[in-house]
């Protein structure tokens with residue numbers, strides 16, 4: 001692919017000169033960095049990255065090309081892509097095309113040949129900020145003006161922009177044991193897959209799903225996915241979740257789903273300085289004291305009122321912090337229990353589906369499965385008890 005000169009301009013004026021990568025053009029978004037050494041295909045096709053320009057800290061990107069199995073959705077969502085040194089050839093037996101062909105075909109504007117280490121350090125010190133890339137003009141001042149006029153990520157309600165238009169079903173692998181209604185706020189393909197592998201039939205519903213739609217699936221549990229944007233700006237999903245909690249339907253949420261649970265419980269979310277994006281973040285499960293290495297992609301987090309050890313009482317049950325990031329003490333998981341101490345709902349801020357990433361956190365899908373099976377057993381036992389006046 002022929003390369004033309006390209007510029008990258010941050011909203012504080014810092015400028016980098018490089019060469020075009022992917023499509024030629026101009027783009028703006030929020031500059032964020034990902035530290036994953038692998039998994040670029042999964043990152044690019046993760047809908048949570050809508051409106052974000054992703055800077056890869058791994059210096060060499062594209063080595064294994066792109067294949068049809070690792071797509072997390074059917075398109076690339078990032079607003080722009082920044083790499084140090086693009087691979088000249090794709091070499092993997094699984095590759096069906098090169099990364100750069102995909103970027104160009106889908107109109108994703110990127111830049112290569114810049115000092116991504118310096119750019120990352122800048123973002124780490126100053127925080128995530130808006131950025132522009134252009135490979136059609138070298139006018140830095142004009143691009144800076146465009147960047148400053150672009151909307152910021154704070155306040156952006158984006159889940160509806162990436163969600164499925166129509167419901168669809170991911171069938172259980174093998175015998176079907178359970179049904180889950182999964183609200184798609186930007187879902188990644190691997191998530192329903194991890195449930196299907198456990199005998200769960202997953203009904204994926206649009207972001208604006210109603211309680212009636214959820215109930216109509218006959219679900220044993222409700223799941224809220226990851227997704228783009230500012231969790232404080234998404235409100236419909238929060239009230240749906242409050243209804244689900246009121247029904248005592250087992251609930252599991254991932255990433256944006258964790259932020260939605262936080263908000264449903266009356267907690268606030270806030271923007272992190274530069275977020276967590278990568279596949280080697282240490283998290284402690286405070287319910288077992290085990291440490292796991294996990295995949296992250298979040299720019300916002302749930303604010304816990306007061307001490308992390310103190311539960312927060314809500315109309316739905318007693319909420320507590322189940323997981324915490326060992327790098328910076330950010331809340332990475334929540335759980336809600338009833339007065340008897342039984343688990344009702346839980347969520348994590350990171351990605352147990354681990355695509356890409358270590359599989360340390362897969363147990364969370366088992367925890368959800370167990371929660372639903374136990375609830376069903378309880379309901380069956382309760383339902384079979386003879387009630388007064390019933391003739392048998």
Ligand SMILES: NC(=O)CC[C@H](N)C(=O)O
Nearest residue numbers: 048226227255256299300
């Ligand atoms: N992957 C996600 O679900 C991200 C959630 C949210 N958009 C954030 O940046 O924090």
